[in-house]
Amino acid sequence: MAGFPLVVAITGASGIMYGVRMVEVLSKLKRKVFLMITKPARKVMEVETSLKAQSFAKENFWEDLFDPAARKYITYFDYQDVSTIPASGSYRTGGMIVAPCSGATLSAIAHGSSRDLVERAAEVTIKEGRKLILVLRETPLSAIYIENMLKLARIGVHILPASPAFYQRPEEIGQLYDFIVGRVLDLMEIEHNLFKRWSKS
Numbered sequence: 083m084a085g086f087p088l089v090v091a092i093t094g095a096s097g098i099m100y101g102v103r104m105v106e107v108l109s110k111l112k113r114k115v116f117l118m119i120t121k122p123a124r125k126v127m128e129v130e131t132s133l134k135a136q137s138f139a140k141e142n143f144w145e146d147l148f149d150p151a152a153r154k155y156i157t158y159f160d161y162q163d164v165s166t167i168p169a170s171g172s173y174r175t176g177g178m179i180v181a182p183c184s185g186a187t188l189s190a191i192a193h194g195s196s197r198d199l200v201e202r203a204a205e206v207t208i209k210e211g212r213k214l215i216l217v218l219r220e221t222p223l224s225a226i227y228i229e230n231m232l233k234l235a236r237i238g239v240h241i242l243p244a245s246p247a248f249y250q251r252p253e254e255i256g257q258l259y260d261f262i263v264g265r266v267l268d269l270m271e272i273e274h275n276l277f278k279r280w281s282k283s
C-alpha cells in the first residue's frame with residue numbers, strides 16, 4: 083500500500099502537534115495525505131498552536147499550519163462531508179492515523195457510529211482490513227475508555243497512546259512529538275530517522 087494516500091485525522095484531544103508533525107513528516111517523505119480536522123480539534127488548536135479563533139473563519143485555515151512544500155502533498159477534507167472519497171471503501175488508501183485521538187472519537191469508532199467523515203473513514207479502514215492507528219491522549223482512563231480500547235485492539239486496531247519515552251533524554255518538546263510520530267511510522271512500515279533507537283546489547 084506504499085503509494086496510496088494516508089488518511090490523517092486530527093481530533094479534539096490535547097496534543098494537536100502530534101497530528102501536525104505527523105503530516106509534516108509524511109509530506110517530507112513525499113507521502114500523500116488526506117487530512118481532516120474536527121471542529122473540537124480547532125478549539126484545542128486555539129489553545130495549543132498559534133492559530134487564533136478568527137483563523138477558522140477561512141475555509142483553508144489548515145494551510146496556516148503547514149509550509150507550502152508540505153501543502154503540496156495534502157488534500158484537505160471537510161470532516162462533516164461524508165460524500166467525499168475517504169468515506170468509500172472502494173477508494174484505496176494506505177491506512178489511517180488519528181492523532182491526537184479523543185475519547186469521543188475512540189468511542190464512536192468502537193461503536194461504528196460513523197456520524198462524520200473521521201468516524202466513517204475509520205470504519206472503512208477497519209472493514210477493508212487496512213491499518214488504523216489511534217494516538218490516544220487522556221489521563222486517567224475510565225473503564226469505558228479502556229473497554230473501547232480493548233474492543234478495537236482485539237480486531238487489530240493499533241492503540242498507540244501519546245506516551246513518549248524519556249530514555250533518550252529529550253531536551254526539547256519536538257523530540258517528544260517525534261518519538262510518537264516515529265513509532266506510528268514504524269507501525270506503518272515507513273522508514274524514518276526521527277529518534278535514536280534503543281541500542282544497548
Ligand SMILES: Cc1cc2nc3c(=O)[nH]c(=O)nc-3n(C[C@H](O)[C@H](O)[C@H](O)COP(=O)(O)O)c2cc1C
Pocket residue numbers: 092093094095096097120121122123125126129183184185186187219220
Ligand atoms: C482544550 C481542550 C482539551 C481537550 N483535551 C482532551 C483530551 O486530551 N482527550 C480527550 O479525549 N478529549 C479532550 N477534550 C475534549 C474533546 O475535545 C471533546 O470530547 C470533543 O467532543 C471531541 O470531539 P472530536 O473527537 O470529534 O474531535 C479537550 C477539549 C478541549 C477544549
